[in-house]
């Protein structure tokens with residue numbers, strides 16, 4: 001008899017017939033025009049596409065920041081299609097983490113406090129583990145520093161630690177290397193790969209086609225539609241990606 005009671009989390013995403021229209025009448029913007037997308041649990045996906053193609057809108061809907069106009073969205077086994085906007089915060093708290101281009105740290109809080117505050121706000125995670133998270137991103141010796149005392153790469157690493165503190169199923173990274181130089185950007189991509197190896201589903205949005213080399217799959221959006229979805233049989237190591 002098997003004694004293995006390991007439960008493998010469902011960290012997948014299933015999107016069907018997704019549309020998003022901003023505004024109405026003559027000023028309506030059709031940002032997403034019927035997206036069907038399935039991400040396997042633990043997949044690292046890079047979404048490319050020109051400015052205005054709908055990348056952020058798609059991620060915001062999957063991440064529970066925005067609601068769709070039509071279509072179904074299931075994330076980590078939760079169907080959020082009909083959840084009213086006011087109730088999506090519960091879903092976000094329990095399932096998703098975000099990393100932004102400009103870090104979005106609170107300037108008056110130290111690195112450690114920036115991570116602790118998310119644990120306090122969400123009630124998820126364990127404050128005593130915050131030093132571990134900061135050590136994991138290489139900032140064990142800078143926990144007491146304020147964002148203004150840290151480099152861009154160090155601030156982004158705090159943001160990664162903050163995103164991890166609530167143990168999200170899905171991690172969104174919107175232009176995570178956009179404000180960083182090449183070596184620092186490579187380090188951040190390396191961290192994302194490490195989190196991917198730990199089994200998280202990761203969605204990276206970027207204009208930088210080189211970043212796509214680390215992906216399991218590259219999805220290209222054009223004008224609110226999926227123009228291509230390409231599996232990458234041999235994802236590159238972050239250290240080998242240049243731009």
Ligand SMILES: Nc1ncnc2c1ncn2[C@@H]1O[C@H](COP(=O)(O)OP(=O)(O)OP(=O)(O)O)[C@@H](O)[C@H]1O
Nearest residue numbers: 022023029031049050051052053054055056057058
């Ligand atoms: N809140 C909003 N109100 C009206 N239109 C919006 C809103 N948010 C996005 N849009 C429009 O929806 C379309 C898709 O925008 P989105 O930000 O998703 O594109 P993107 O691919 O992420 O672009 P970028 O690469 O420039 O960030 C654009 O035409 C944009 O102007």
